[in-house]
Amino acid sequence: MGTSASQLPKDLLSEYQSNPFKERICLVFSTSDNKDGSLTFEDFLDLLSAFSDSATSDIKSHYAFRIFDFDDDGTLDRKDLERLVNCLTGDTDETRLTSDEMKQLINNILEESDIDKDGTVNLSEFQHVISRSPDFVSSFKIVL
C-alpha cells in the first residue's frame, strides 16, 4: 500500500464502493491541501478509529455531523437534509421521494431536532438527537 507518506485516492477503497457516503467520508477525513479526498495512512487510521467499536458516541456523532454536512458550513440546513435523504433512498428519478414528501419529511425532522428554532440543525442539536437514538452507535461502524 505504499509508505506512510503516500496518498490513497478515494477511488481505491474498493470495499466501500456501495456505501452511499463514500465520497463524503473521504473528504471529511482527508487532510490533504488540495481537497481531492485522498487519504494518507494517518487519515486512514483516523477513519478506522472513528468508525471502530471503541470510539465514543461524541466522536462518532461529531464525524457523522461532518459527513452529513454536504456544504461544509457547520450546520445542517434544508439543502443538506434533502441531500442526505436522497443519498439514503436513492438518487435516480424513480427512487426519489416527491417534492411534497420531501418537504413534509424535512419539516418533521426540523420539528423534532431544531431546538432553538433557527431553521438549521447545529452540532449540539444533532448530538442531542443522536443521544436519543440508541441504534446509532452500533450502526456507525465499519469492520474490516
Place this chain on the structure above:
Amino acid sequence: MGVTSMRRRGTLKTGLLPGGNVALEKIGLTEEDVRDEIMSEEQDLVKELVTMSTRECIQAIRDLPMCMEDKKNIRNQVLASKSSKKGFLLTCSADCSEQISLSLRRCGVGLSSARQAVRLWQGTMKEIGGRFGTSVLSYFSFLKWLLMFNTISFLVNFGFITIPQLVQTSGRSPDVRFTGLELITGAGYFNQTVMYYGGYINGTKDSDFKYNMQLAYFFTIAAYLVLCGVSLIYSMARSFRRNFVLSDLSSGSAWRLLCSWDFSMVNERAVRQRKNNLRVQLKESLSEMMQTNFLPVSERMKQLGIHLCTWVVSAGLAAGSCAAIYYLCQYNLQQIKVSQNPGNLKEEASTLLLPFVVSLFNLVIPLLYSLLSKVENYSNPRFQIYVIILRNVFLKMSILSILCFHWVNNVTTNVPMCWESYVGQDLYRLVIVNFFFSIFGSFFGEFLRRIIGTRCMPSIGIPEFDIATNVLDLIYAQTLTWIGIYFSPLLPLIQMIKLFLLFYLKKVSLNRNCQPPRRSGRAAQMQTIYIALLFFPSFVGALSLVAYTVWCLTPSDSCGPFQGLNTTFEAVSLWMEDTAIISEFSWAVWIYSHMIKSELFFFLLALIFLVLIYFFWQITQGRKMLIILLKEQIINEGKDKAFLLEKLRTFQNLSLVPYHAENVHGPQYFERTYQTESDYSEGYQRGACPEEDTPPFASSALMQAMMARRQAEEEDEEY
C-alpha cells in the same frame, strides 16, 4: 466541565476553516486573525490538559475529534509543557515510576487487544452483522450471552458438586448397560450417574472424606442463581436506561430512520435493498402522519371485536394445549405405576411422547398465532410485534407452569423411586427434543420456504430470519435449564453443547436461506425487551420453582444428598445449630436467626425500598418539568442571539465603508464579493438565490464577534 469545553474547542478549527473561507470573504477578516484565534484556543486546551493526570490526559486527547496530526501536536505541546514545569526536579524514582506506569499501560493495551482476538466467534459475528444488519446480529449475541451463563453454571457445578462426588464413588459403577437410547431419553444408564440428583450422596457419615455434600449442593446452586439474577438485573437496567429512557419514544421516527444507516454493510445488493426498504419505510411513516385517524364508531367497534376474538382464541389455544399436556403427564405417571419391567426399551421410548407433544405445541401454535395476527389490523407495526411476542410468551410460560405444577404436586407423591431424578430426566428429554425441533423448525421455516419461494410460488419470495421466534425459543430452553439445575446439575453441559451446535446451524441456514430484514430500526429496544423477558417470566419463574422445592418439598428418602431431612433447607438449619456451639461464629448464627429467619426484617426492608422508589419517582417528575423549562429557555436564547446578531450586522455594515478606506495595507485582503462554491461538494452549485446571500449562521457569528473585538482593540490603540 473541562472535557465538554475541550470538545467544543476541538470543533472550533473545523468550524472555522473549511466553511469559514466563504464567510471570511464576505466579512473582510484576514486569514491570519483566524489562525491566531485557533492558536490561542489551542494554548487554552493544552493548559487544561496539563492539569490532568497522565491517564486522564491520554484518554482526553484520544477523545478529541481532530485528525491525528493535530492530536500529536497537542500531545507534544502537553509533554513539553509538563517536562518544563517539572524542570530539574526529576529524580530517579519519579522517572522509574513513569517508566513503570508506561509499561503497565502498554501491557494493559496488549492484553485487551489479545482478549479481542481470542473472543469466541468474533469473525463470524462481524460477517453476519455486515450482511444482515444489527437486529439479526442481536440474536447471535444473545445466544453467545446465554452460552456464557451455561458455561459458568457447568463449571461451578462440576467443580463443587460433581468432582467431589466422583472422587467419593470412584470405586462403584452403575449396574445397567449403556444403550444408545440414553442419549435421548436420559434414563437407564444415566439414571445412576452423577447426571441427576439421585447420583449424589452425602458421604460425611460413612467415609473419612469430610465433604459436606448437602451444603455444597445447596450453596453452589444458590450462589449461581444469585449471581445470575444480579447480572440479569444489571444488564436489564443498563439496557433499559440506554434504549428506553434516553431514546425518543414519540412516533416521529424520521431521524431514527436516517441515523440507523448501517455503515458496515458492504454487499452492493444489500445496500440497494436497504435503500429501497428505507424509502418504503419513510413513505409509510409520512403517510401515517398525514392520514387522519377518524374512523367511524362502527369501524372501531368492529376492530375491537376482532381483537377480542383473537385474544380469546389464542387464550383458548394455550389452555387447550395445557390441558392436553396435563392429561399426558397423568397418563405417564399411571404407566409407571403399572409397569412391570422398568428396563423395557419400549417403555423408555414412550417417555419421549410428552416432550414431543410439548415441542410440537411450541412449534405449531405460534404459527397459528401469526396467522391470526394477519386477520387483525394493527395501525402500528411495532404494536403488532409486541402482541405476537406477548402471546407466544404466554403460551410457553403456561405450558411450563402446567409441567411444574404436575412435577411439584403429583410426581412427589406418586413416583416410587427418586422423584427428583424423575423430574431431572423429564427436563433432560425436554431439552433434547427441543433441540431436535429447532433443527426441524429451521429446516421447514427457512430451507423449505426458500425452495417454495424461489421455485414453486415466487410471490412469497425468500424468507427473512424470524428473530422473535428464535429468541423466544432460546429463552424457553434457558428456562428449562435453570429449572433443571437443582434436579440435574450437569444439564448446563447439555445446554452448552446444544447452543454451540445451534449457532453453527443457524449461521449456515441464515447464509443460505434468508434475506436481510426489510424493516430496520428498533433493534436496541427489542434487545431490552428480550433481556427483560429472560429475567421476568423465565428466570424469576425458575428461581421460584427451585425456591419452593428447596423450602417446602420433602426430599425423597432413598436417594440424593438430602435424604432423611424434612426439607432441603433443613440442612442449613442443622448446620447453623452445629455452628452455634462454636463461639467464634456466633455472629453468623445471630445473622441467620435474626435476619434471614425473621419476617420483620424483610418487612422493614420492603418498606424502606418502597419509600426510596417514591422519592426517586418524585425526582423524575421534577426533572421532566425542568427539561420543558430548559427547552423553552433555549428557544428564547436563540431568539436573543438572532436579535443581537442582526444589530451587530447592521452596526458593522454602517462602519464597514470607512474601515475599508483606512486599512488598505492589510495582508491577504478579500473583497466582499459573492462566490459560488467550487471545490468542496462536486456538482452541487448554489445559485444566487436571494435568501442564500447572507453568510452561514454559526461561523459568521464567530467571525463577527472576532471582528468586533479587533475593531475595539484598534480603537483602544488609537486613543
